[in-house]
Amino acid sequence: MTAVTPDVFARLDSYVEKVRPEFEEKFAALVEIPTISMDPEHQADMPRGANLAAELMREAGASEVDVIPTDGNPVILGKFITDPSHPTVTIYNHMDVQPAQEPEWTREPFKFDKQGDRYFGRGTTDDKGPGMTALYGARYAIENGIPININLLWEMEEEIGSPSFDKFLKANAARAACDSIIVSDTEWIARGCPAIPYGLRGVQGLTVHLETAATDVHSGTAGGAARNPIAELGALVNDCMDVKTGRVKIPGFYKDVVPPTKKEIDSFLKSGFTVKHFKQALGLKKMRTEKAPEVLKRIFAMPTFEIHGLVGGYTGPGVKTVIPPRAELKITMRLVPKQKAEKIFKLVSKFIKSKIKDVVIKKEGSLEAYLGPFSGPLADAGRRAMKFAFGKDPAFTREGGSIGAVVTMEKYLKAPILFLGLSLPEHGYHAPNENFDWEQASGGIKMFAKYFDEISRMPRKK
Amino acid sequence: MTAVTPDVFARLDSYVEKVRPEFEEKFAALVEIPTISMDPEHQADMPRGANLAAELMREAGASEVDVIPTDGNPVILGKFITDPSHPTVTIYNHMDVQPAQEPEWTREPFKFDKQGDRYFGRGTTDDKGPGMTALYGARYAIENGIPININLLWEMEEEIGSPSFDKFLKANAARAACDSIIVSDTEWIARGCPAIPYGLRGVQGLTVHLETAATDVHSGTAGGAARNPIAELGALVNDCMDVKTGRVKIPGFYKDVVPPTKKEIDSFLKSGFTVKHFKQALGLKKMRTEKAPEVLKRIFAMPTFEIHGLVGGYTGPGVKTVIPPRAELKITMRLVPKQKAEKIFKLVSKFIKSKIKDVVIKKEGSLEAYLGPFSGPLADAGRRAMKFAFGKDPAFTREGGSIGAVVTMEKYLKAPILFLGLSLPEHGYHAPNENFDWEQASGGIKMFAKYFDEISRMPRKK
Numbered sequence: 001m002t003a004v005t006p007d008v009f010a011r012l013d014s015y016v017e018k019v020r021p022e023f024e025e026k027f028a029a030l031v032e033i034p035t036i037s038m039d040p041e042h043q044a045d046m047p048r049g050a051n052l053a054a055e056l057m058r059e060a061g062a063s064e065v066d067v068i069p070t071d072g073n074p075v076i077l078g079k080f081i082t083d084p085s086h087p088t089v090t091i092y093n094h095m096d097v098q099p100a101q102e103p104e105w106t107r108e109p110f111k112f113d114k115q116g117d118r119y120f121g122r123g124t125t126d127d128k129g130p131g132m133t134a135l136y137g138a139r140y141a142i143e144n145g146i147p148i149n150i151n152l153l154w155e156m157e158e159e160i161g162s163p164s165f166d167k168f169l170k171a172n173a174a175r176a177a178c179d180s181i182i183v184s185d186t187e188w189i190a191r192g193c194p195a196i197p198y199g200l201r202g203v204q205g206l207t208v209h210l211e212t213a214a215t216d217v218h219s220g221t222a223g224g225a226a227r228n229p230i231a232e233l234g235a236l237v238n239d240c241m242d243v244k245t246g247r248v249k250i251p252g253f254y255k256d257v258v259p260p261t262k263k264e265i266d267s268f269l270k271s272g273f274t275v276k277h278f279k280q281a282l283g284l285k286k287m288r289t290e291k292a293p294e295v296l297k298r299i300f301a302m303p304t305f306e307i308h309g310l311v312g313g314y315t316g317p318g319v320k321t322v323i324p325p326r327a328e329l330k331i332t333m334r335l336v337p338k339q340k341a342e343k344i345f346k347l348v349s350k351f352i353k354s355k356i357k358d359v360v361i362k363k364e365g366s367l368e369a370y371l372g373p374f375s376g377p378l379a380d381a382g383r384r385a386m387k388f389a390f391g392k393d394p395a396f397t398r399e400g401g402s403i404g405a406v407v408t409m410e411k412y413l414k415a416p417i418l419f420l421g422l423s424l425p426e427h428g429y430h431a432p433n434e435n436f437d438w439e440q441a442s443g444g445i446k447m448f449a450k451y452f453d454e455i456s457r458m459p460r461k462k
Numbered sequence: 463m464t465a466v467t468p469d470v471f472a473r474l475d476s477y478v479e480k481v482r483p484e485f486e487e488k489f490a491a492l493v494e495i496p497t498i499s500m501d502p503e504h505q506a507d508m509p510r511g512a513n514l515a516a517e518l519m520r521e522a523g524a525s526e527v528d529v530i531p532t533d534g535n536p537v538i539l540g541k542f543i544t545d546p547s548h549p550t551v552t553i554y555n556h557m558d559v560q561p562a563q564e565p566e567w568t569r570e571p572f573k574f575d576k577q578g579d580r581y582f583g584r585g586t587t588d589d590k591g592p593g594m595t596a597l598y599g600a601r602y603a604i605e606n607g608i609p610i611n612i613n614l615l616w617e618m619e620e621e622i623g624s625p626s627f628d629k630f631l632k633a634n635a636a637r638a639a640c641d642s643i644i645v646s647d648t649e650w651i652a653r654g655c656p657a658i659p660y661g662l663r664g665v666q667g668l669t670v671h672l673e674t675a676a677t678d679v680h681s682g683t684a685g686g687a688a689r690n691p692i693a694e695l696g697a698l699v700n701d702c703m704d705v706k707t708g709r710v711k712i713p714g715f716y717k718d719v720v721p722p723t724k725k726e727i728d729s730f731l732k733s734g735f736t737v738k739h740f741k742q743a744l745g746l747k748k749m750r751t752e753k754a755p756e757v758l759k760r761i762f763a764m765p766t767f768e769i770h771g772l773v774g775g776y777t778g779p780g781v782k783t784v785i786p787p788r789a790e791l792k793i794t795m796r797l798v799p800k801q802k803a804e805k806i807f808k809l810v811s812k813f814i815k816s817k818i819k820d821v822v823i824k825k826e827g828s829l830e831a832y833l834g835p836f837s838g839p840l841a842d843a844g845r846r847a848m849k850f851a852f853g854k855d856p857a858f859t860r861e862g863g864s865i866g867a868v869v870t871m872e873k874y875l876k877a878p879i880l881f882l883g884l885s886l887p888e889h890g891y892h893a894p895n896e897n898f899d900w901e902q903a904s905g906g907i908k909m910f911a912k913y914f915d916e917i918s919r920m921p922r923k924k
Contacts, residue, residue: 201682205781214745219768220663220863222740223796224708224760225749231769234791235705237696244694246686278684283676283787286820287687298686306681307693308782309775319667319770319792319826325745329696330781334685358748364781401682 008144009388012449015140016442023441024119026056027132028112030095031121037073037096037160046073046096046156053095053154054078056132060139062152068172070164073156077176080142080150087460088149089452090178090413091138092405093131093185094158097123104432117438125427127158129436130184130444133422137448146449148456151178155405158185161365162404166411173412179461180378181409182451186399186421187429190272191439194386194394197419198379199301199371202335203402204345205364208233208352213325222323229327230313232356236329239355240348241305246288246298248305248333250351256338260301260398264374268296270395281425300398303344304334332364334400337371367402370410372417381454382418389447415461420447470606471850474911477602478904485903486581488518489594490574492557493583499535499558499622508535508558508618515557515616516540518594522601524614530634532626535618539638542604542612549922550611551914552640552875553600554867555593555647556620559585566894579900587889589620591898592646592906595884599910608911610918613640617867620647623827624866628873635874641923642840643871644913648861648883649891652734653901656848656856659881660834660841661763664797665864666807667826670695670814675787684785691789692775694818698791701817702810703767708750708760710767710795712813718800722763722860726836730758732857743887762860766796794826796862799833829864832872834879843916844880851909877923882909 035049036042050067057065057078064079073096100109100122107113113120119129131154138150153176157164169176188195212227241248248254260268275290289295298304312327314320333348335341349361373379374396386394399419406417422444428434497511498504512529519527519540526541535558562571562584569575575582581591593616600612615638619626631638650657674689703710710716722730737752751757760766774789776782795810797803811823835841836858848856861881868879884906890896 203682203783205783207781212747214747217744217746218863219766219770219794219796220665220861222744222746222761223766223768223862224764225740225751225757226744226746227748227750228705228708228769230772231699231703231705234696234699234769234772235703237693238700241693241697243690243697246690278687282679282684282688284679284684284688285674285676286689288689289687295687299684302686304681304685306685306783306785307690307696307775308681308784308786309777310692310696310772311777313769313771314792315771315773319669319794321665321667321768321794322770323768324770330776332681332781332783334681399682400685401680 008146008453009450011144012140012446016445019136020438023132023136024114027119027129030056030128030132031112031123032110034110035096035123035156036099037157039099049095050074050076050156056135057152060135061142068168070168072164075156075168076154078152080138082142082147082149086147086149087456087458088151088178089180089182089455090151090153090176091134091182091184092153092155092409093134094127094155095131096156096159097126097128098159098430102432106433118435119437120433120435122434124434124436125423126429126434127185129441130422133441133444134184134448136445137452140445140449141452146453146456148452150452151176158405162408165405166408169408169412176413178413178415180455181413181415181417183403183406183417183419184421185403186419187423187425188271188421189397189425191424191426192392193270193272194390194392195271195397196379196382196386196394197397197399197421198374199337199398200369200402200406201303201400202339202341202367202369203332204335204341204366205332206345206348207362207364208236208329208331209326209360209362210356210358211326215325216322219321219323226323228323230310230324233310233327233329236352236355237307240351244288246304248303250348252347253303253344256340257303257336258338260297264301265293265297267396268300269293271397299400301336303336303339306332306334308332335369337369339369341366341368367404368407370406370417372419377458378416378418378455381451381458382420384454385447385451388450389443420451470608470915471912473606474602474908478907481598482900485594485598486576489581489591492518492590492594493574493585494572496572497558497585497618498561499619501561511557512536512538512618518597519614522597523604530630532630534626537618537630538616540614542600544604544609544611548609548611549918549920550613550640551642551644551917552613552615552638552877553596553644553646554615554617554871555596556589556617557593558618558621559588559590560621560892564894568895580897581899582895582897584896586896586898587885588891588896589647591903592884595903595906596646596910598907599914602907602911603914608915608918610914612914613638620867624870627867628870631870631874638875640875640877642877642917643875643879644882645865645868645879646882646884647865648881649885649887650733650883651859651887653886653888654854655732655734656852656854657733657859658841658844658848658856659859659861659883660836661799661860662832662864662868663765663862664801664803664829664831665794666797666803666828667794668807668810669824669826670698670791670793671788671822671824672818672820673788677787678784681783681785688785690785692772692786695772695789695791698814698817699769702813706750708766710765712810714809715765715806718802719765719798720800722759726763727755727759729858730762730860731755733859761862763798765798765801768794768796770794797831799831801831803828803830829866830869832868832879834881839920840878840880840917843913843920844882846916847882847909847913850912851905882913
């Protein structure tokens with residue numbers, strides 16, 4: 001496929017250089033509003049941030065911009081409409097940020113600090129920088145006559161799990177209707193190695209409670225005859241999984257799992273991933289496996305059974321010879337596409353009850369997994385856009401985590417979702433001294449422009 | 463064997479009735495000094511209590527009384543010497559008490575409250591009442607010419623694990639030398655069913671630490687490849703024991719265990735023990751076994767492997783999808799006679815390291831088990847004394863707990879130890895509204911008097 005508007009891109013490099021001062025100035029203003037969704041003290045900053053975001057969209061040429069109230073923080077929807085007959089793409093970003101109280105910050109987190117090509121400040125890479133990049137990509141597309149409609153959908157509750165987003169999108173599905181979606185809130189694994197994740201894992205949590213007595217009993221008085229709830233729940237872990245390999249032993253757990261193909265794993269490997277760097281970055285001493293293909297398979301595309309705590313008994317220094325009356329095991333499972341959270345919850349609950357009759361199981365939060373296009377026209381368009389902008393074919397990877405908004409958008413907008421993220425590990429997602437950089441921003445603007453052009457020539461969804 | 467001084471006991475009943483007002487008055491004074499060894503605020507009460515105890519011994523006719531300083535609280539040693547050629551018996555009690563802050567107290571814990579035959583107050587049954595009883599038994603024996611020397615050895619750090627007792631007794635072994643020992647700090651299982659425990663379990667504690675990362679990691683980012691230290695230590699419990707039965711799976715763990723004989727278990731059963739009452743008293747919902755002989759075997763005479771805590775990870779409400787970097791398993795084992803704490807610690811440590819190579823094991827406190835005479839002249843003397851005083855043959859039982867001072871006395875005094883306790887479950891050891899009663903006290907004075915007479919005619923140790 002060749003571009004129908006080839007001359008468009010002749011002006012792109014000079015456009016990017018020309019808008020840089022303006023990009024940086026507006027980006028700075030956005031970063032300097034501390035839109036910490038988790039912190040009630042910053043409640044007043046949320047509408048301030050939303051209003052500035054809307055203003056930036058209008059300045060960039062959006063024909064319709066709304067700050068839409070929800071039960072929580074507002075959502076900003078900006079539309080760049082060229083013609084109703086053109087395809088419409090929605091780009092999701094979020095304008096809320098993590099708190100920034102880590103003592104390792106060597107600068108004011110909410111003072112935009114430009115150091116050469118690097119931009120420091122909370123929210124620069126997660127996710128205000130990618131949002132600004134999408135905005136300038138959209139502006140370029142519109143100004144240069146690419147026949148596409150672009151919706152910018154900016155949420156302000158992503159960092160607290162998008163509690164209002166489902167209700168918002170259900171009510172505004174028609175307004176936000178589109179043919180395809182971009183989520184721009186993911187990381188590459190290494191600089192210079194573009195990556196397009198095409199799947200997310202889901203998650204299902206549960207807690208298992210066991211009460212065997214009314215109160216502490218002395219292990220001298222009753223030890224040997226009294227049940228020990230911590231020991232029973234500890235051994236339950238062994239019933240559920242092989243703790244050395246992580247393999248889940250619960251019958252039926254893997255029934256709906258489609259393991260990644262060799263082709264997919266080869267693709268994961270092209271992301272620039274190395275076991276050494278992964279271990280170092282996360283501070284892992286030794287892993288269950290240290291073979292790169294196996295690590296990538298397990299973190300991207302296989303389900304897990306994770307223990308987060310076994311609560312109960314004595315937690316002070318040394319030992320205390322008391323048998324506790326109750327204990328609680330905290331579990332979450334990461335799920336992969338085709339595994340349904342509700343089905344897995346029932347399966348696991350039944351298995352646990354077959355092992356210990358008198359446990360009480362409580363269901364915790366869940367999110368379904370997501371699998372987007374790994375191949376096909378949309379994936380190809382993404383590949384060409386990345387190669388065009390960054391000079392290298394992207395690796396198609398997956399994300400081991402879960403993004404609630406993705407599942408929600410799939411549900412209500414019923415459109416395929418492509419992840420075109422720009423962040424790098426050294427940008428410090430959720431970390432002190434968070435930053436973004438001009439290399440990723442300028443490449444990102446080109447990537448978006450090229451991608452808009454690519455998909456403008458695709459058939460619309462029916 | 464018949465008593466050589468039969469007329470002596472003709473006066474015993476009237477003696478006991480006659481001394482009652484005096485017994486109660488002095489007992490009250492002793493209880494009203496709050497000798498809480500655990501509470502630094504009561505530091506000044508410890509010498510006050512020791513001095514009163516020494517005064518009571520002198521008033522009862524002790525020929526030598528010393529309040530002997532230690533690195534902690536003093537020990538009181540009172541000697542009732544008749545003739546150096548006579549046998550010497552040492553009676554161990556302790557004059558320190560538990561704190562009394564439970565909201566369930568319906569009276570002042572350190573105000574002696576006489577209600578008919580019942581004496582309420584912290585320390586009444588544990589262990590000031592039995593100490594007073596031994597004192598009046600000794601006085602009777604001496605006043606009535608029983609040819610025996612009696613040492614009353616009253617410790618003031620029992621409730622904090624006797625930290626100074628080993629050093630004290632090592633330095634004072636000659637001064638406290640004796641042919642046999644009585645420990646009067648144990649409970650019967652039911653009123654009207656005298657019991658003589660003849661064994662104690664030992665204990666060995668350890669903590670197992672596992673660190674797999676430097677910091678929390680996100681279960682989306684690394685889940686599946688990262689090790690989970692809570693899961694690994696949980697499954698380790700299953701490697702070490704059958705959590706349903708409590709049976710330890712570590713090879714060699716039972717090697718030195720001598721299980722109780724049928725005769726011993728039959729003897730345990732004569733103690734008035736019922737599963738129903740045991741469960742109710744301790745608040746146990748369901749036990750590993752509910753057959754009385756099996757329960758008694760397990761709590762008195764078999765070793766255990768107990769988990770007191772698995773510390774690490776998230777302990778708040780719900781779940782948090784983080785994999786913790788480290789966890790700690792807290793274990794103690796109750797040990798039975800012939801199992802040596804050091805040997806078991808090495809065996810268990812080696813086994814655990816064979817299961818998880820990179821754990822760090824820390825040794826915690828240990829006490830050896832103790833086995834006293836179940837039969838033979840001393841046990842027979844105890845049986846006759848109990849029957850004489852309480853009208854019923856005692857059951858020979860064991861205690862599932864550990865008493866540090868017992869092992870220390872065996873080590874330095876090298877004399878057999880008999881447990882002649884007087885407390886009842888309804889007296890509330892370590893519980894609110896602790897009490898003692900005249901039935902046990904008056905019976906106890908008779909029991910001691912009779913026992914002194916019995917052993918006065920035994921050959922001395924060589």
